[in-house]
Amino acid sequence: MIRVEHLTKNYGPRVAVADVTFDVDKGEVLGFLGPNGAGKTTTMRILTGYLPPSGGRAEVAGFDVATQSLQARANIGYLPETVPLYPDMSVRSYLDFMGKIKGARDRRRQVDRAMEKARIAHRAGDQIGKLSKGLRQRVGLAQALLGDPPVLILDEPTSGLDPRQIIETRNLIKSLGGEHTVVLSTHILPEVAATCSRIVIISNGRVVAEDTPENLDRRLKGAESIAVTVRGPREQVKRALTGVPRVLSVEAEGSDGRPANGLASFTVQSEVGADIREALAKAVVNGGFGLMELRPAHLSLEEIFLQLTTTDAPAAEVAA
Amino acid sequence: MKNLWAVALRELRSYFLSPLAYVVIALFLALSGYLFALILANGRQASLQGLVQNVSVLYLFIVPAISMRLLAEEQRTGTIELLLTNPVQEWEIVTGKFLASVLLVIVMLGLTLLFPLFLFIFGSPDSGPIITGYLGILLQAAAFLSVGLWASSLTQNQIVAAIIAFALLLILWLSDNLGQFLGGTIGAIVSYTSVINHFQSFPQGVIQSNDVIYYVTLILAGIVLSTLSLQSRRYR
Numbered sequence: 001m002i003r004v005e006h007l008t009k010n011y012g013p014r015v016a017v018a019d020v021t022f023d024v025d026k027g028e029v030l031g032f033l034g035p036n037g038a039g040k041t042t043t044m045r046i047l048t049g050y051l052p053p054s055g056g057r058a059e060v061a062g063f064d065v066a067t068q069s070l071q072a073r074a075n076i077g078y079l080p081e082t083v084p085l086y087p088d089m090s091v092r093s094y095l096d097f098m099g100k101i102k103g104a105r106d107r108r109r110q111v112d113r114a115m116e117k118a119r120i121a122h123r124a125g126d127q128i129g130k131l132s133k134g135l136r137q138r139v140g141l142a143q144a145l146l147g148d149p150p151v152l153i154l155d156e157p158t159s160g161l162d163p164r165q166i167i168e169t170r171n172l173i174k175s176l177g178g179e180h181t182v183v184l185s186t187h188i189l190p191e192v193a194a195t196c197s198r199i200v201i202i203s204n205g206r207v208v209a210e211d212t213p214e215n216l217d218r219r220l221k222g223a224e225s226i227a228v229t230v231r232g233p234r235e236q237v238k239r240a241l242t243g244v245p246r247v248l249s250v251e252a253e254g255s256d257g258r259p260a261n262g263l264a265s266f267t268v269q270s271e272v273g274a275d276i277r278e279a280l281a282k283a284v285v286n287g288g289f290g291l292m293e294l295r296p297a298h299l300s301l302e303e304i305f306l307q308l309t310t311t312d313a314p315a316a317e318v319a320a
Numbered sequence: 321m322k323n324l325w326a327v328a329l330r331e332l333r334s335y336f337l338s339p340l341a342y343v344v345i346a347l348f349l350a351l352s353g354y355l356f357a358l359i360l361a362n363g364r365q366a367s368l369q370g371l372v373q374n375v376s377v378l379y380l381f382i383v384p385a386i387s388m389r390l391l392a393e394e395q396r397t398g399t400i401e402l403l404l405t406n407p408v409q410e411w412e413i414v415t416g417k418f419l420a421s422v423l424l425v426i427v428m429l430g431l432t433l434l435f436p437l438f439l440f441i442f443g444s445p446d447s448g449p450i451i452t453g454y455l456g457i458l459l460q461a462a463a464f465l466s467v468g469l470w471a472s473s474l475t476q477n478q479i480v481a482a483i484i485a486f487a488l489l490l491i492l493w494l495s496d497n498l499g500q501f502l503g504g505t506i507g508a509i510v511s512y513t514s515v516i517n518h519f520q521s522f523p524q525g526v527i528q529s530n531d532v533i534y535y536v537t538l539i540l541a542g543i544v545l546s547t548l549s550l551q552s553r554r555y556r
Contacts, residue, residue: 070407073407074407080398080405086330086334086399087397088334100322
């Protein structure tokens with residue numbers, strides 16, 4: 001439904017988006033994840049035809065966004081980051097105007113349906129300027145949903161909402177998948193884990209990772225890691241742990257001399273797919289040390305995100 | 321065309337939802353009524369000639385107030401992004417906005433029809449010059465609004481847009497002096513750009529093609545420049 005190939009955008013000498021490539025299939029909800037200023041909004045503006053790309057190309061619903069902009073735009077519902085509304089209009093007249101612009105057939109019914117979906121129907125007659133931030137966001141969402149566009153592009157749809165509204169909005173977006181193809185940008189991690197079937201992580205204008213939340217988690221680790229806490233002399237324990245088969249590395253946590261009451265903590269990396277917990281336990285007990293704790297160390301999506309976006313890891317290295 | 325009308329009607333509605341339209345119209349009516357009464361009392365002639373020639377001065381202040389928000393506000397609030405990411409083209413937005421502002425001025429001038437009505441009740445004025453006079457001030461308003469529209473496309477700030485529009489209109493007024501100073505062919509060309517040389521004949525009942533061409537050129541220039549200005553985001 002959406003194809004992005006080697007997309008590049010420069011603002012003068014500054015590179016906002018560099019060689020971004022990804023695909024979104026019909027009915028998929030794609031999470032576009034990255035810190036502020038990573039190039040998310042620029043990419044979305046190119047997809048929606050607001051800005052032309054400096055290089056590469058993008059296609060939405062089979063139409064090139066640069067050369068067949070009007071046709072592409074007709075297939076997109078877009079919610080920009082700062083929800084653009086006319087504060088002096090009522091919700092209904094605003095949506096009616098947007099319906100006209102979108103060329104929606106049977107406008108009244110379409111407006112009603114969009115308001116229903118975005119749960120704003122009960123405030124249809126209210127002036128937009130007098131609505132709360134959360135309600136305005138819903139009006140913006142209703143606008144994007146108007147006319148049932150096959151592609152929805154939502155730029156930070158939950159920013160500025162309270163926790164309950166965030167959950168409601170996420171559920172709504174989730175329910176839109178399948179029928180619509182959704183691209184959603186955010187810098188909040190749990191959001192993508194909660195709503196998206198696939199994630200593209202972008203940093204400094206480059207794609208640094210792309211996969212399902214689960215796969216991403218697995219692939220990025222590249223190895224299984226286990227946290228072990230043992231009572232015993234640090235160096236000896238380390239030697240014992242390193243001796244266990246299929247162990248790749250043993251890293252001592254904390255600096256030397258610090259372990260309280262003779263405890264030493266380690267992170268043990270093993271080959272993928274190898275469960276070495278029993279072997280580790282045996283090695284510790286056979287060495288005459290006291291096993292205090294042994295658990296799989298889980299690198300959360302949050303840590304992966306930080307790792308990817310703070311170090312300049314090129315995509316190839318990460319994918320290895 | 322459908323989009324153009326949608327934009328124009330929304331804009332017109334927005335004018336009347338805000339106090340701006342009422343303030344501007346009230347101000348214009350008060351000032352033109354004052355001028356009408358004063359000129360009538362002094363000249364004792366059943367004609368609108370004096371008033372029509374003075375409306376141009378009122379436009380200097382009224383037009384920037386009407387045109388300042390047209391595109392500046394949409395750029396400030398980001399609604400321009402909303403419009404341009406839908407199947408709408410820049411020229412449709414620009415022309416729609418222009419049309420809305422002209423419709424507002426038509427409403428405003430419509431209310432001044434009270435003045436000639438008085439003349440017809442209490443005297444017997446020549447209707448020809450009154451009709452051409454109105455045509456002249458309508459054309460002039462449209463030309464000025466188009467200039468103001470362009471000013472509004474250049475900034476996100478309404479006040480700045482109003483000041484630029486005022487400055488541009490003032491230049492159109494004063495270029496005649498420069499033309500006279502320069503003299504010769506160049507002076508004639510510079511003088512031609514001055515609005516002073518294009519509103520005199522309408523209230524006398526004469527429609528000169530060079531005046532009409534002048535106004536239409538200004539209108540088209542404003543619309544084209546505004547469209548280019550909206551498109552310029554693509555090259556930044």
